[in-house]
Amino acid sequence: MPGFEEIFDRIKVATNTRTQVELAEVLDIRQSSISDAKRRDSVPSDWYLKLFEKYGLNPDWLKSGLGPMYLKSEQGYEPYDGPQAASLREEAAKYAEPDSKSQIITVFGMQGIDAATGKWMPKSIGKLSIPLSLARPSITVVKMDASSMEPLIRRSAYVGLDTDQKNILSGELYGVFIPFEGLGIRRIFLDEEKGRFVLRTENSDHPEQYLPVEKRDERVVGRAVWVLQQL
Known part of the structure; x- marks a missing residue:
């Protein structure tokens, strides 16, 4: 047995x-x-x-x-x-069927930073019931706490990050650890000439940020594959 x-x-x-x-x-x-x-x-x-x-x-x-x-x-x-x-x-x-049943998952905050390593440290802030089709083992769910991606992704939206997808496809959305800030959702573009990635928000009030190519694996948490929010 x-x-x-x-x-x-x-x-x-x-x-x-x-x-x-x-x-x-x-x-x-x-x-x-x-x-x-x-x-x-x-x-x-x-x-x-x-x-x-x-x-x-x-x-x-x-x-x-x-x-x-x-x-x-x-x-x-x-x-x-x-x-x-x-x-x-x-x-x-x-x-x-995945779309007819729900799964309770853990939701993480975006501000957790490990004091020892300076990296993003996921901290549970609650639970959420989502369709089974969205609850893959590689998914980490975070709750937006900023307006940087508005109006596309609103504050308090839930974002599913696929931690198996860290290879950058220019123009797609990713969860990225930003030093001294925590986790941010950014649209990423490759700037091959300068050996860096350009991190852009949807909100024009927020400036561009940059990520050295060699820091990708260290700071990219995963690709944003779904969003749950009120319109």
Whole structure:
């Protein structure tokens, strides 16, 4: 039988949770219950039921990694080795489609700076429920606290940064650490002649800033791939 850690890893992948605190919120249980399950090296049966009801997750996939991650709602639950296993392997449940289900994620502030390294240090400022299709493991969500990108991105908007996308495409938006300021959302352009990137805002009251090419990996957090805001 698979142990707690193996199943726990699959649960985190499926629910896009990173910590025991976040998983406790998803399962609506105390964090101490997760610690107890880890100590016993066993996942409680009611977790499977909650994950099935909330996300349509296949209990057999959670236990063994076999079969589909989701189950068809019109057919209900069918064991992986049951007669309909082949058809279940083909598609997810309608109620588990990414745009019809939500995920609770952590939102980070933009001002956190590590005093020791001088780099941006993500600090949690709250939670947000977003469609599963937006909640990829590589996404870091920040809340805008400035008007530098208005009117395109308003103050208090939520911005999803894909930390797997750090290669610069000129004209696209990225989250960039700016010394003494914190994280900023900027439209980036390559100035090849001077060996630097030009960082521009949408608000003309804010001046251009510059990023040496060799500092890209150090200071670019990720590409902005979605924005949630009120119009």
